[in-house]
Amino acid sequence: MTSPAFRLLATCPETGARAGELATPHGAVPTPVFAPVGSQGTVKTLTPADLKELKAALILANTYHLYLRPGIEVIARLGGLHRFMAWDGPILTDSGGYQLFSLATLSKVSDDGVLFRSHIDGSEHFLTPEKVIECQEKLGADIIMVLDQPLPYTEDIRQVQAAMERTQRWAERCRSSHHRADQAPSTGSGQALYGIVQGGTFPELRRQSAAGLTALDFPGYAIGGLGLGERKEQTLAIVAETVSYLPEDRPRYLMGIGSPEDVIEAIARGVDMFDCALPTRVARNGAFFTRDGRQNIRNAVYKDREAPLDSTCGCYTCRTFSAAYVHHLFKCEELLAYRLTTLHNLHFLLGLVREARDAIVNGTFPSFRKEFISSYRATSEEVRLEQKRRWLAVGRIRNAGS
Amino acid sequence: MTSPAFRLLATCPETGARAGELATPHGAVPTPVFAPVGSQGTVKTLTPADLKELKAALILANTYHLYLRPGIEVIARLGGLHRFMAWDGPILTDSGGYQLFSLATLSKVSDDGVLFRSHIDGSEHFLTPEKVIECQEKLGADIIMVLDQPLPYTEDIRQVQAAMERTQRWAERCRSSHHRADQAPSTGSGQALYGIVQGGTFPELRRQSAAGLTALDFPGYAIGGLGLGERKEQTLAIVAETVSYLPEDRPRYLMGIGSPEDVIEAIARGVDMFDCALPTRVARNGAFFTRDGRQNIRNAVYKDREAPLDSTCGCYTCRTFSAAYVHHLFKCEELLAYRLTTLHNLHFLLGLVREARDAIVNGTFPSFRKEFISSYRATSEEVRLEQKRRWLAVGRIRNAGS
Numbered sequence: 001m002t003s004p005a006f007r008l009l010a011t012c013p014e015t016g017a018r019a020g021e022l023a024t025p026h027g028a029v030p031t032p033v034f035a036p037v038g039s040q041g042t043v044k045t046l047t048p049a050d051l052k053e054l055k056a057a058l059i060l061a062n063t064y065h066l067y068l069r070p071g072i073e074v075i076a077r078l079g080g081l082h083r084f085m086a087w088d089g090p091i092l093t094d095s096g097g098y099q100l101f102s103l104a105t106l107s108k109v110s111d112d113g114v115l116f117r118s119h120i121d122g123s124e125h126f127l128t129p130e131k132v133i134e135c136q137e138k139l140g141a142d143i144i145m146v147l148d149q150p151l152p153y154t155e156d157i158r159q160v161q162a163a164m165e166r167t168q169r170w171a172e173r174c175r176s177s178h179h180r181a182d183q184a185p186s187t188g189s190g191q192a193l194y195g196i197v198q199g200g201t202f203p204e205l206r207r208q209s210a211a212g213l214t215a216l217d218f219p220g221y222a223i224g225g226l227g228l229g230e231r232k233e234q235t236l237a238i239v240a241e242t243v244s245y246l247p248e249d250r251p252r253y254l255m256g257i258g259s260p261e262d263v264i265e266a267i268a269r270g271v272d273m274f275d276c277a278l279p280t281r282v283a284r285n286g287a288f289f290t291r292d293g294r295q296n297i298r299n300a301v302y303k304d305r306e307a308p309l310d311s312t313c314g315c316y317t318c319r320t321f322s323a324a325y326v327h328h329l330f331k332c333e334e335l336l337a338y339r340l341t342t343l344h345n346l347h348f349l350l351g352l353v354r355e356a357r358d359a360i361v362n363g364t365f366p367s368f369r370k371e372f373i374s375s376y377r378a379t380s381e382e383v384r385l386e387q388k389r390r391w392l393a394v395g396r397i398r399n400a401g402s
Numbered sequence: 403m404t405s406p407a408f409r410l411l412a413t414c415p416e417t418g419a420r421a422g423e424l425a426t427p428h429g430a431v432p433t434p435v436f437a438p439v440g441s442q443g444t445v446k447t448l449t450p451a452d453l454k455e456l457k458a459a460l461i462l463a464n465t466y467h468l469y470l471r472p473g474i475e476v477i478a479r480l481g482g483l484h485r486f487m488a489w490d491g492p493i494l495t496d497s498g499g500y501q502l503f504s505l506a507t508l509s510k511v512s513d514d515g516v517l518f519r520s521h522i523d524g525s526e527h528f529l530t531p532e533k534v535i536e537c538q539e540k541l542g543a544d545i546i547m548v549l550d551q552p553l554p555y556t557e558d559i560r561q562v563q564a565a566m567e568r569t570q571r572w573a574e575r576c577r578s579s580h581h582r583a584d585q586a587p588s589t590g591s592g593q594a595l596y597g598i599v600q601g602g603t604f605p606e607l608r609r610q611s612a613a614g615l616t617a618l619d620f621p622g623y624a625i626g627g628l629g630l631g632e633r634k635e636q637t638l639a640i641v642a643e644t645v646s647y648l649p650e651d652r653p654r655y656l657m658g659i660g661s662p663e664d665v666i667e668a669i670a671r672g673v674d675m676f677d678c679a680l681p682t683r684v685a686r687n688g689a690f691f692t693r694d695g696r697q698n699i700r701n702a703v704y705k706d707r708e709a710p711l712d713s714t715c716g717c718y719t720c721r722t723f724s725a726a727y728v729h730h731l732f733k734c735e736e737l738l739a740y741r742l743t744t745l746h747n748l749h750f751l752l753g754l755v756r757e758a759r760d761a762i763v764n765g766t767f768p769s770f771r772k773e774f775i776s777s778y779r780a781t782s783e784e785v786r787l788e789q790k791r792r793w794l795a796v797g798r799i800r801n802a803g804s
Contacts, residue, residue: 040730040731040734040736041727041730042731042734042736042738044736044737044738045737045738045741046738047718047722047738047741047742048722049718049722069730069733069734070705070726070729070730070733074705074706074726074730077706078706078708078724078726078727079708084724084726084727084730085727086722086723086727303472303476304476304479304480306480306481316449316451320449320450320451320488321488322480322486324472324476324480324486325443325480325486325487325488327472328442328443328471328472328476328486329442329444331471331472332442332444332471334442334444334446335446335447335737335740335741336444336446336447336448336449338737339447339449339737339741340449
């Protein structure tokens with residue numbers, strides 16, 4: 001299968017950054033693109049109207065979460081995920097591989113599939129590659145993902161190889177059980193199934209994984225299993241390495257990475273698509289992005305501040321409220337607080353990615369990148385909190401075994 | 403002082419229901435009016451843009467809450483409450499009398515004032531009638547309230563009389579320390595200070611309280627101390643009784659009452675203004691209003707329901723989502739859930755009050771009222787929950803002594 005769905009418009013010769021456009025049944029997605037995360041069928045605190053105002057071009061939902069609640073059949077009976085969420089733009093569903101291995105209690109993992117207990121009520125379920133595809137066909141997202149087995153960072157190459165090879169076998173079964181691609185709607189493109197490259201921090205395993213998947217000719221390829229305990233330099237090195245094994249004419253999707261600095265650096269390495277809960281999750285914790293780095297509105301310096309979160313920002317929050325007001329809402333644990341910082345962070349990141357795209361098209365990406373990276377600093381406290389959280393998740397996966 | 407700020411436009415001859423218009427420095431308020439409650443400077447879950455879309459004509463904030471957080475001086479330095487909340491429409495601030503006697507830990511209550519400990523951090527504070535007026539002048543709301551002493555329902559007439567007489571003495575001191583009324587802005591009306599009628603369920607005490615306050619010539623009069631343990635028939639009887647002692651040409655404001663059925667019945671007794679946390683609080687608990695009564699979206703019957711919460715409703719929630727989706731959000735405890743039902747309940751109640759006003763103007767209020775009351779039923783579970791909550795608050799006040 002060819003992928004007329006993806007058009008490359010410009011490539012930065014110095015870095016490999018790309019600007020393109022992805023056709024989907026629910027409209028075109030300019031790339032690079034960041035997809036806000038709405039695991040349970042809602043980007044936390046926001047309505048579809050908010051997301052339109054933010055010009056979100058693609059949003060993500062999660063098969064594992066929706067399978068457990070409200071159930072795939074419920075959404076199917078109600079006309080599919082777009083109608084359920086009242087979002088008529090493009091949607092990507094993750095297969096839930098990561099969630100199975102990090103949230104659920106695993107009972108038995110074999111090539112057949114995954115026997116697990118729900119993290120919500122302990123009920124037992126069995127998911128196979130075929131079942132995961134069936135679920136995603138019923139949800140009806142524009143882009144869906146194969147079932148994969150991510151691993152936390154480890155230096156045990158045999159463990160990483162085994163998970164990568166299982167991911168390859170599962171990808172083959174997903175590929176052959178996916179039929180909805182053929183039901184191309186009037187837009188000329190059907191539901192697209194992407195493969196997921198695994199292989200940890202081992203270049204040779206990443207190469208084998210990419211080779212195995214490209215042989216199956218997916219319309220797009222994800223890079224999975226990163227941001228799970230390896231050092232940041234390793235993450236970016238493996239991104240660059242993996243990108244080099246992927247076909248030019250297919251979109252490349254880096255899963256679960258979404259801090260502003262990581263997004264810009266990954267774009268510079270040829271990545272086209274991103275999703276990550278970080279911008280919305282840290283927002284609910286009071287952290288907000290500015291060009292100078294990440295700040296936290298709970299900090300006492302904001303108690304009296306008449307200026308908005310960021311004077312250069314045009315989001316609803318910054319157009320409307322003083323930082324002192326947002327600080328007050330956080331101090332009072334008012335629900336509006338979480339929405340206001342969520343709006344700000346998504347406005348920041350979606351705007352940043354649009355700027356990066358413009359810079360690629362205009363041939364100014366290297367200076368744009370340099371300028372951004374030199375001024376942007378995550379505060380040490382924020383980075384520490386995030387690392388702690390990530391390690392907790394990693395610990396869960398590790399304990400679950402393979 | 404006369405009150406050119408209030409114009410009566412129509413009165414229902416059968417019931418005494420009135421339609422009018424209240425001029426304020428931030429615009430006209432059509433009456434009857436329901437004011438959504440934003441105690442801490444935010445109507446929970448909503449932005450000012452949401453409130454505009456709901457056509458809220460007046461919102462309420464609370465002096466006690468804002469005094470404790472972020473502090474009156476902070477808001478004053480930031481340009482006052484309107485700017486702080488980014489709400490350029492009319493605002494009413496309650497004095498915090500009710501909160502002092504229900505939320506704070508009272509240390510010493512005398513004619514001088516109230517020595518209390520904050521319900522947030524236990525810090526000690528002393529508030530007097532003069533101080534409460536000074537706070538409200540600094541906040542700069544369009545309508546402010548005297549400091550009063552509400553009591554929970556009791557048959558001890560001496561206790562009720564003592565609290566009513568203290569409320570009268572405090573009202574006199576509030577009246578003479580209020581200066582901002584003279585600083586009339588270009589709209590022709592300054593900040594208006596309303597008196598609060600107390601007297602429990604004793605008609606004679608209500609008469610004395612109304613007489614004492616009207617002698618002070620307030621531009622508006624509130625009916626306080628109701629909905630605190632007395633039977634519902636008593637509430638409405640006392641409302642009718644108290645209204646009969648109040649001047650025709652001043653707005654009458656029933657404090658803390660806001661279920662749809664109570665609002666319509668109080669309008670029928672000549673009340674012009676309402677505030678209540680009930681519609682927004684029960685919304686966050688999953689309860690939503692329909693013309694058939696109160697329902698709860700957590701109920702399993704909604705798991706599969708493709709129709710909106712209310713097929714006859716034009717709010718954003720009902721225009722956009724199935725009941726099944728809102729049910730799902732509640733089951734997952736997603737933050738968007740609380741906003742969607744809040745939008746619905748305020749849309750319902752604000753619309754209901756607008757309809758009541760139109761009916762008064764058109765001379766059809768009696769049939770409108772009859773039709774509404776005959777179809778509207780609060781579910782027994784909801785009523786029970788609400789009563790339980792009210793009794794808890796009443797217990798707090800009772801334990802605080804007088």
